[in-house]
Amino acid sequence: MTDETTAQGRVPSIHVIGNIQLDVLAAPVTALPPAGGDTIIDRIDVRPAGAAGNVSLALAALATPHRLFGSLGDDYAGRWVLRELRRLGLDSGVRIVPGTATGISIALEAPRQERAFLTAHGVLDSWSADALPADATEADFVLLTGYFSLPGMRGDGTRDLLVRARGNGATTLLDTGWDPDDWRTSGVREIHDLLPLVDLFLPNEPEALALTGEPDAAAAAAALAEMSGGRVIVKLGERGAIAHLPGGGLLAVSAPATTPLDTTGAGDSFAAGLITALAESGHMNDALRLGVAVASTVVARPSHDRYPSRQELDPRL
Numbered sequence: 001m002t003d004e005t006t007a008q009g010r011v012p013s014i015h016v017i018g019n020i021q022l023d024v025l026a027a028p029v030t031a032l033p034p035a036g037g038d039t040i041i042d043r044i045d046v047r048p049a050g051a052a053g054n055v056s057l058a059l060a061a062l063a064t065p066h067r068l069f070g071s072l073g074d075d076y077a078g079r080w081v082l083r084e085l086r087r088l089g090l091d092s093g094v095r096i097v098p099g100t101a102t103g104i105s106i107a108l109e110a111p112r113q114e115r116a117f118l119t120a121h122g123v124l125d126s127w128s129a130d131a132l133p134a135d136a137t138e139a140d141f142v143l144l145t146g147y148f149s150l151p152g153m154r155g156d157g158t159r160d161l162l163v164r165a166r167g168n169g170a171t172t173l174l175d176t177g178w179d180p181d182d183w184r185t186s187g188v189r190e191i192h193d194l195l196p197l198v199d200l201f202l203p204n205e206p207e208a209l210a211l212t213g214e215p216d217a218a219a220a221a222a223a224l225a226e227m228s229g230g231r232v233i234v235k236l237g238e239r240g241a242i243a244h245l246p247g248g249g250l251l252a253v254s255a256p257a258t259t260p261l262d263t264t265g266a267g268d269s270f271a272a273g274l275i276t277a278l279a280e281s282g283h284m285n286d287a288l289r290l291g292v293a294v295a296s297t298v299v300a301r302p303s304h305d306r307y308p309s310r311q312e313l314d315p316r317l
Contacts, residue, residue: 011065012140015170017132017161019124019146020070020085020094022077025264025303029108029116045303047080050103051146051177054265058272059292060088061307064279069093069136086131093136097123103149105146107264114206115264116269119144119180121151128152129161137165141275145268147176148187155190160196171278172305175202175271183210186298195228202274204235204267217242218250230296231284233274233291235267245282253288260299262306269307270295 025045033039041209049057055242056068068085074096081102085091101122108116127150131275136142142165144158153161158174165172174194177189188211195201203211217234222243223230232244232261240255273294277287 002257012143013138014059014061014064014066014140014240014275014279015069015093015143016052016055016066017069017135017136017142017144018055019103019149020048020053020068020072020081021050021105021124021149022081023047023050023264024106025109025262026106027109027262028111029219030110030113033293039131047303047306048084050105051149051175051265051268053081055122055143055145055272055275056085056090057088058108058269058298058307059276060090060307062272062276062294063310064272064276066275067093067136067139069132070093070101071123071127071131072095074098075101077104078123079100093133095131097131099124105149109262109264119149121149121277123218124150124152125144126152129157129164137161138168139165139170141173141279142170143173143275145162145173145175145177145271145306147174147191148179151179157194159197162194166197170280171199172219173202173271173275174198174199175267176207178207179210192227193274195224195230198228199230200274201228201230201232202235202267202271204265205237208232208234218244221250222248233288235270235295237263237266241270241288243288245284251284251288253285253292255292255296258300261302265306266295266299267299 031208052070059066066091103122103124105121106118162172203219212220212223214220221232221234225244235241239252243251270291274291277290293313
């Protein structure tokens with residue numbers, strides 16, 4: 001972050017709360033192997049650290065001060081993820097829960113196909129707002145991300161967290177991820193009920209359409225903004241992002257042409273750029289541009305060199 005501060009003379013604080021886990025990325029996967037078979041693919045990457053961890057890693061690369069909150073299991077996967085977070089100084093709000101397994105997601109990617117996931121939630125099945133330290137919601141910006149990857153936080157748990165954050169004067173942000181029940185059960189109602197407590201809602205385009213039944217992203221953003229009373233930002237992938245602002249204004253930022261290598265976690269990187277710019281300038285146009293810049297850079301980079309610094313971002317973005 002730059003030296004720019006708030007009117008009160010301090011740098012705004014940012015807390016990221018959500019699913020920290022191990023991610024396994026396999027590509028290209030166009031079909032599962034037959035029983036007893038072994039299909040050879042181009043690559044399998046293993047990396048930290050779930051939606052919340054991804055946001056935190058991207059913030060760290062941007063040199064944006066923040067804290068990360070979540071839980072890991074006490075297995076090998078959890079200890080490895082914690083070690084990687086500790087190496088970057090991101091572990092102060094992360095705890096190991098004895099006797100539990102770490103959440104793991106396997107992302108199956110292929111050209112011209114929507115990603116698919118295999119997930120074991122592990123400790124995230126039971127992790128709840130009660131496990132968070134009291135100061136987790138004491139920040140200027142509080143982002144809860146990976147809602148549907150946090151079964152123990154769904155519904156009342158998230159409501160209580162957002163109420164606490166709002167009571168502490170925070171700007172609240174929510175990124176749900178995709179409903180594993182494909183929005184056929186309680187998912188839509190849960191999010192609709194939470195939206196009045198959300199200052200910035202961050203769905204991607206398929207999520208926004210599923211939550212509203214609207215035919216396009218702009219109409220979906222408007223419908224979601226009416227429910228929440230706050231700002232709604234819809235991530236459009238390779239087309240950039242749009243924001244529906246109070247008063248009905250619509251702001252759009254396009255994305256540059258890139259050759260995507262790995263799109264898993266792009267939305268998390270967008271959130272990191274967005275929050276960084278909001279904390280620095282407070283201007284939504286700056287926030288959308290930095291969010292798109294970070295996400296566009298991340299999708300074109302490999303797992304071992306994924307998150308860009310400010311200096312590495314294309315100045316055209």
